[in-house]
Amino acid sequence: MNASPLPRPVPARVIDGKAVAAARTQALAQRVAGFRERTGVVPGLAVVLVGDDAASAIYVRRKARQCEAVGMRSVQHVLPGATTQAELLALVERLNRDPDVHGILVQLPLPRPLDEAAILAAVDPDKDVDGFHTMNAGRLALGRPALVPCTPLGCLLLLRELGVALRGKRALVVGRSVIVGRPMAQLLLMEDCTVTIAHRHSQDLAMLCREADILIVAVGIPGLIRGDWIRPGAVVIDVGINRVDDGAGGSRIVGDVAYDEAAHVAGAITPVPGGVGPMTIACLLENTLAAAAAIEGGAAA
């Protein structure tokens, strides 16, 4: 017997975050130049790194390099791992007062026993380019203008870039972190999505995923989301950055979605690397210009 052929799976559109980030960064350089011309002010970002984590040091350098590439100033403060809470607070307060600094980023996680919450609370909300301060989280939750965390903002910009209508769509955010999941849900709500937030205690995660038109995953578990959990044609944004064994004595970076499976089912999907990661840095630079514009009373664009 000749069974009727299965429909050939349509490969997903691959969302090139690296290219989108590069285009935005190029456009940002023009906006920075205009801002400097109008106000005479060079936007400045201060990045604070405590301890000698090698991966963090690489990210901090990358941020500084890109900052300078768009015509902004960047100052790095690398403090020893044994820095005390009082010393770190004193630095944050000095940066709060520094008129050349418009954005402050304290690289997380902080080494023990530093109190992360207390440090983040000390950052001037107007300079909080990470959007982690209670004031900015609260403004976002109320749907008011705020500095928005860079990773979820980058995800939203990728969705906008795709040109898919978001109003009324079912969005599932897997992960409820303060840095990604919660602000992501708030942003999707502002786009008139029907938003569900799933987390480690959620029952029937596969079933929840299958209902989602837009699936955003930020849990830090490599390959958690399988291909047959995905609604055919759904847009999948993979926030995970997990370093795993490559089976050849080295390591590679994978996301939270089983990419090879998902790429046959999804309508569009972000790769890891080259998806959300580069957008995070682009948004950090954009937030820095926005903070400078708000502080200096000039328009950002």
Ligand SMILES: Nc1nc(=O)c2c([nH]1)NC[C@@H]1CN(c3ccc(C(=O)N[C@@H](CCC(=O)O)C(=O)O)cc3)C=[N+]21
């Ligand atoms: N206060 C604070 N703010 C942060 O935004 C912050 C932080 N702390 N701590 C660490 C995490 C991590 N993070 C990344 C940013 C960009 C990439 C990125 O560009 N990744 C590339 C390259 C990945 C690679 O090959 O290493 C990609 O996904 O294609 C990754 C990770 C920001 N973080």
